[in-house]
Amino acid sequence: MHSISYERARDVAHAIELGSTPGSKFIGGGTNLLDLYKSGVERPVRLIDVSRIALNGIERLPDGGVRIGAMASNTQAANHPLVRTPYRVLSEAILNGASAQLRNMATVGGNLLQRTRCYYFTDPAFKQCNKREPGSGCAALDGFNRIHAILGASDACIATNPSDMAVALVALDAGVRLAGPEGERTLPVAEFHRLPGDEPQFDSVIRQGELIMAIDLPPSAFAARSHYLKVRDRASYAFALVSVAVALDLQDGAVRDLRLVLGGVAHKPWRALEAEDVLRGQALGEEVIKRAAAAAVAGAQPRQHNAFKVELAQRAIVRALHSAGGIA
Structure with a gap:
């Protein structure tokens, strides 16, 4: 085991300050990060607990849309009256995503940051994984690739994104609000994740020290159907x-x-x-x-x-x- 430190963020600004150090990782529910840490795939030098930051609200926006705080649990988001019926596809996706126990612990922000379940990535015994060790190759290309990508893949990686929630969010034209050392920005969820290209080690466009603040659902003419x-x-x-x-x-x-x-x-x-x-x-x-x-x-x-x-x-x-x- 390698040395690791743990700190609890007081607020967003404190979290960003702590998270700007290379090797730092934010942890909310921890349902994915802790598994990857225990298996040796993730090796953070500092864990920053953001679970106590008040980002778990779900509220109506002035334009009629809905904002879901990044620390809201998957269960809370799926069952909230502002989501369950008006944004049916999102509720269905979250409820189909995992067991009740995991939904109770997992956060909306963490759901977006899930890493692939490719078995060549999650098991360090396999040495060829460009996502885990850039330049090492992709064992899935000629290995057992039943669960892997059929669209948008590259010779460097054919892994798939595991999030159910993210699929529904793209269908709803949702936006993700981020805050980091360079300030705040909002971008479409459709642009948050990236295709592997020749840098499959990067799952998304999030930057070091950036914290997911919320998901914004716009008013939609087609969300109800x-x-x-x-x-x-x-x-x-x-x-x-x-x-x-x-x-x-x-x-x-x-x-x-x-x-x-x-x-x-x-x-x-x-x-x-x-x-x-x-x-x-x-x-x-x-x-x-x-x-x-x-x-x-x-x-x-x-x-x-x-x-x-x-x-x-x-x-x-x-x-x-x-x-x-x-x-x-």
Whole structure:
């Protein structure tokens, strides 16, 4: 074991000051970080406890949207009246994300910062992992890659993002508020995570010392008619093989606007823009739904063991659209 220090942040400014030191990590619920620390994947030199900072409120914004504090638990966010019905897809995604015990402990901010569950990353016995040791290679490329990416991957990494919540947030055009040594900034959740490229060690664009303050949900014309579908190996406490977040704005049976986002298929929540283009302005019928599903995976590059995800994603998209659109 290596030496590690622990400090409790008094407030946001104190947390940012402590977190600016290289090797420092913020810890809220700790449901992912502590597992990675115990296995030797994460090796922080300082843990900064931010769980006592008052960032757990959920409130209505002046524009009619909703702000969810980063320290709100997943359970609190999923069951809050400002979220559960108005932003149904988000509540469904969180409730499908983990067991009740984990949801009670895990925070909204921490959910966004989850690291991949690629077994070559989470087990240091495997020496080839560019995400853990840049330049070492990617064992998943020619290894057992059943759970890995079919979209947006690179020769450096084919890992997937594990968050259910993030998929729904992208479908809702949500923003993430950050505070750090250089001040505050807000960016779309869709731009928070990154594709692996040749630097897969960076999961997101968050900077050293930056703290997630809140998630902002804008008022949405299509949030109420939405659905999150998760396909997994078992019904309880399993990560998505494929997931779909759909949010529809229908007028007279036609799709005026929509968001269609996939999980379990890429290094970040994957917005299926080509599928959206197929559906936008069309009556929501069986033929156009199938065309949209095919368009969503047209650029897929499956590996040896995960080619099934291409058809699985299409079937999941069809089913999710049926549910969100109220099609029998």
